[in-house]
Amino acid sequence: MERGYKKIFWALFFVTFHLNIGSLQLLPPFMGWLILLSGLQELTSALQNSSISTASFERGRTSGRILVGLTLLGTLGSLGTGGDWMEAPVMTFYPIIIIGLEIITFFYILEGTHEIFSALGFNERKEESEGKLRTYLLMVIPSGVLLTFALFFNHSFSMVIGVLLGLIAVIYLLVFIHQVKKFWMENPLENPVLEKRETLFSGTE
Template sequence: MYNEYNKIFWGIFIATFNIKLGAIKILPTFIGYIIILNGLSSLYKKTHIEPFNKSKTFAIIIIIITALSEFMEFSSIESNNLFLFNEIWIVFSSVIELLIFYNFFDGSIEYFNNNNICDLACETIKKLRFYIIVSVINIIFLNFALIFNITFLNIIIPIILIILRIYLIMLIYRFKNTSVEEIETK
């Protein structure tokens, strides 16, 4: 399980912190989501836990969304002409990301319960609730910012998003360490 969680860890890292060389992104966002998909696929193959499979489906959708976004950005398609489309696109991708990680955590909780790691399962349930609440609040703020062009929210939303991603990275790092401890005790 260490390798699977490690892939998801690095996928989130790459999806959050894009590496650019001048105007060209070396590791665009969709590459991070492809790595996440790879980790989710491996988790599903090893465990056959259905929420991991659902998470894979949403990961495929977000890969397509982010790849199209990168293509539009790279080909310099004028985003002013697609303003309403871009607003819907941003909100839709935020909801899809929430669904990816909800199902991922749901599958992880089921895995931990099946393997008698109940402390981590209970802790993950609490952290999942926090993640869902903050993500939904961020999506609501995003809608208000896009509809009413509220400058303050345009500053807060990316900060909340980065904090959520770091929160995810820390949780998955914990899952990786639990997998290593599990291997060492067997």
């Protein structure tokens, strides 16, 4: 579990903060989304023999795959045209489509996390993850709306506010994913068959 969340953490970090050497992007966004898919694969594998549903993570993987495809297209297109195609009218809202899919993906990741805590009876953690997801959504959706407006009207002020709000939402999410990772590091799932939580996680709450 810990490895899965660790990968998701770094995936979100790399797709948000681009590391460049000169004009060369070290890790293009599609690589970040591939890391996320790998992280989700780890989570579903860790839960495969349990009775805990992995449906949310599976949905997250579906939207994650679309993100890999779209960002790969974006990277190839930019390489092929020297970035010019991002100026094409058809690409106007490409970033918003990516943001929309990102919101859906992380919704399912947090919903899956919530389901694990719920199934294992970690009520405090369960409620926390629900609250964190709500806060994230209430920041990232207005950010998406503002950015859509900003991209259409080339409105700098809305762009700055939208980006800042989105950035705060992502940092908030990163902190939460880090906390979940830390939780599973301190409380490893030794036996994937989770029948009696008390036996496996005694005294962890």
